[in-house]
Amino acid sequence: MNLLESHRDHAEQTDDHSIRRWDGATSVFVSAAPRLFAIGLRVLHDADEAEDVVQETWLRWARADRSIVVSPPAFLALTATRLAINVTQSARRRRETSAGPWLPETTDPSVSPETAAARREAVDTAIRLLSERLTPAERAVYLLRMAFDYPYRRISEILHLGEDHARQLVRRARDHLATERRHQVSTTAHRRLVRTFLAAAQTGDLAELEELLAADVTR
Incomplete structure (x- = not known):
């Protein structure tokens, strides 16, 4: 290269x-x-x-x-x-x-408060888009697969879904992201998901995010 x-x-x-x-x-x-x-x-x-x-x-x-x-x-x-x-x-x-860029850069303690705020806003906007256009199951599988590259077997274990079903949900998510449909989004739930997603991306500890996504799927 x-x-x-x-x-x-x-x-x-x-x-x-x-x-x-x-x-x-x-x-x-x-x-x-x-x-x-x-x-x-x-x-x-x-x-x-x-x-x-x-x-x-x-x-x-x-x-x-x-x-x-x-x-x-x-x-x-x-x-x-x-x-x-x-x-x-x-x-x-x-x-x-x-929706703009929606995955944060690695944590950098030297960034300015303005830059940190801009990154958070970008993630906030994109996760809102996912919540508006995807079902909780589609959103959960899409985030774990596309943002954190989880294997389908692990996704199926976390979300209690079959592997084939998880694959189908990713395909559906891609299709639905290209539509104009809108689901109502709970402000409280949205803020919690953004906060948990950012923490997972910045620390590498995804346990809380896994639990939150799994809970959303089973509600």
């Missing part, structure tokens, strides 16, 4: 410690690249666009403060998913109001 080659050239100009850090970052990314491509392809259904997502994910990874990333594979998967969904939202923007 040309991007990787360019960064190795840059790494050669740094000290040994920096070279080791770059080599480690490159190794992590190369190992994750097939999964990232699969994420992009699953969301976009286009190999060229999926490859673009992988390359943009590399650029984000190269610029990130990796010292604060708890789980590099999770960070890369989240970034690729967010970028892929942004592509679909950009295409949809020509015919409907955009």
